[in-house]
Amino acid sequence: MNDASTTRVSPLSIASIVLSMTIAAVGSGIMSTYVPFVLTQAGExxxxxxxVPxxxxGGLVGCVVGGPLIRRVGHARLFACSMAMVIIAAVIIAANLPAIWWILARGLYGAASNVNFIIAQSWLNHAASNEWRGRAMSFFYMAYVLGLGAGAWAFGQIPVEGNLAPLAVVFVTALSILPIGLTRLPNPPPPASVSVNIPMAWRISPVGLIGVLASGGLSMLIQGFTPIYATTSQISQGEIALLMLVMQTGLLFVQYPLGMLSDLIDRRVVLLITCCLVVLAGGAALFISFGTIxxxxxxxxxxxxAVETVYSVANAHANDRADPGDFVPLSSTLLVAWSTAATVVPLGVxxxxxxxxxxxxxxxxxLVATAYGLYVLRRLKERKPVPTDERENIRIRSAQVPNASVITEPDADTTAP
Known part of the structure; x- marks a missing residue:
């Protein structure tokens, strides 16, 4: 009998995983815009x-408990359970309970969502062959982010009065269970444990570690506070939905070309350019009114x-400097670092x-982009770049999708004879 870790399948066979997560992303895009819009309009x-924090x-909790839960019940069962938790979170919001329950529901969604990411990336990582794994993961990230944008657009078409929006989330989340529930792909081996080793990550790449920390705060601020900001500025529901949709396309029009550039020149130079873009865009956002939407x-x-680019290039830069034996603990550390910053920075704001x-x-x-840019500038003077032929090729990565792909390698303790 073929082992899950050795069986390789065609690119078409992973469509069920990508389809499930993309459908789920539509629900996430609806709720990510609906919650801040409704709460802000209500004066909350x-x-x-x-x-937002x-x-x-919740995402941080999901990163920590995802691996042990997968080892306990398996990928397919846990996927159904975590999607059920997303549905429960949507039902709590649909029930029109006090605002504190909405906050708890978002935390529950964050935990369930990150468990889903770990499951999906684990399946993709082990189903794909070396020849097309990178393209499969990039396609997965792109499809998910475009699903978020589609969900934001769908929010603009749904009346906010009543509970139709969260009910739509319940519907698409339930729908997302079907493709993976019916897949014939074998379950991959249990993922590795999340192990945090900050000194090791700092030794390998200070620029990578601090970049992932910075991107955690940057991503959650942009994605979480933009709909609140737009709602307080009294623009229409449809315009807010379109704004959130357009933001997601930055993955294609900004991250992709800058990521390709980072394969050709020192990635730290690209990070410096990206920080400048973030600061310039922030300055423009302060002075351009919603009258010129x-x-x-x-x-x-x-x-x-630009924020998405900080995440992807900093990740790639850290991996460039790591030895193969350090990939799992490095990825675990970066994942927890991102989630921690994504909690602390928005809480401060x-x-x-x-x-x-x-x-x-x-x-x-x-402020975060300026501080990180100055640090990158300092490191440019202190350490030579990684030779181009020793780098990994850049992949499209979204700061909204935890990079758990390396953690999804089998846990040695469970695969040893």
Missing amino acids: TWAASSA ALAF ILLMVVFLVFGG TLLTPVFGQHTFIYAVM
């Missing part, structure tokens, strides 16, 4: 802001795309927004 801006903290959408496209106003998240993004 504090709850809309608090839901709650989502990230089309121009502002272009600014936020660059804003969101939530506490400071009543003092400094709704532009606080933009100031914070510009």
Whole structure:
């Protein structure tokens, strides 16, 4: 009998995994825009802001418990269970309970969502052959992010009165279970444990570690606070939905070309260029009003795309400097570092927004990008670049999808004879 770790299948056979996660992303895109819009319109801006770090903290919990749960019940069963938790979170919001329950529901969604990512990436990592694994993972990231954008657009077509939007999330989440539930792909081996080794990650690549930390805060600020900011500016539901859709296209129009450039020159130079783009886009966002919504959408496209680029290039730079034996603990450390920053930074902005106003998240993004850019500039003078022929090829990665692909290697303790 063929072992799951050795069986390789055609690219078409992984379609069920990508399809399931893309459908789930549509529901996530709806809810990620619906929750801040409704809470802010109801005067519960504090709850809309608090839901952002709650989502990230739930994601951190999911990263830690995902591996042990997979080892306990297997990929397919846990996927169904975690999707059920997403449905429960949507039902809590549909029940129109007090705002604190909405915050708890977002935390529950964050945990379930990250478990889903680990399951999907584990399956993709072991089903794909070496020849097309990189393309499969890039396609997965792209499909998921475009699904988020499609969900944001769908939010603009759904009346916010009543509970039709969360019910739509329940429907698409239930639908997303079917492709993976019916797949004939064998279950891959259990994933490796999440092990955190900050000194090792710092030794391998300070620029990579700090870049992933920076991108955690940057991504959650941009994705979480932009719909709140737009809602307080009194623009229409349809325009907010279109703004969030346009932001997701930054993955194609900003990250892809900059990522390709980083394969040709020192990745740290690209990170420096990207930080400058983030600061410039943030400055433009401060001065361009929602009266010129089309121009502002272009600014936020660059804003969101540049933040995604920090994540993907910093990850690649860290991997360039790592030995093969360090990949699993390095990836685990970067994953936990991202989730921690994604929780702490938005929490700080939530506490400071009543003092400094709704532009606080933009100031914070510009501050983080400036600090990281200055650090990269310093490191350029202290350490030589990695030779081009020793680098991994850049892959499209989204800061909204945890990079658990290396963690999904089999756990040695469970595969040893």
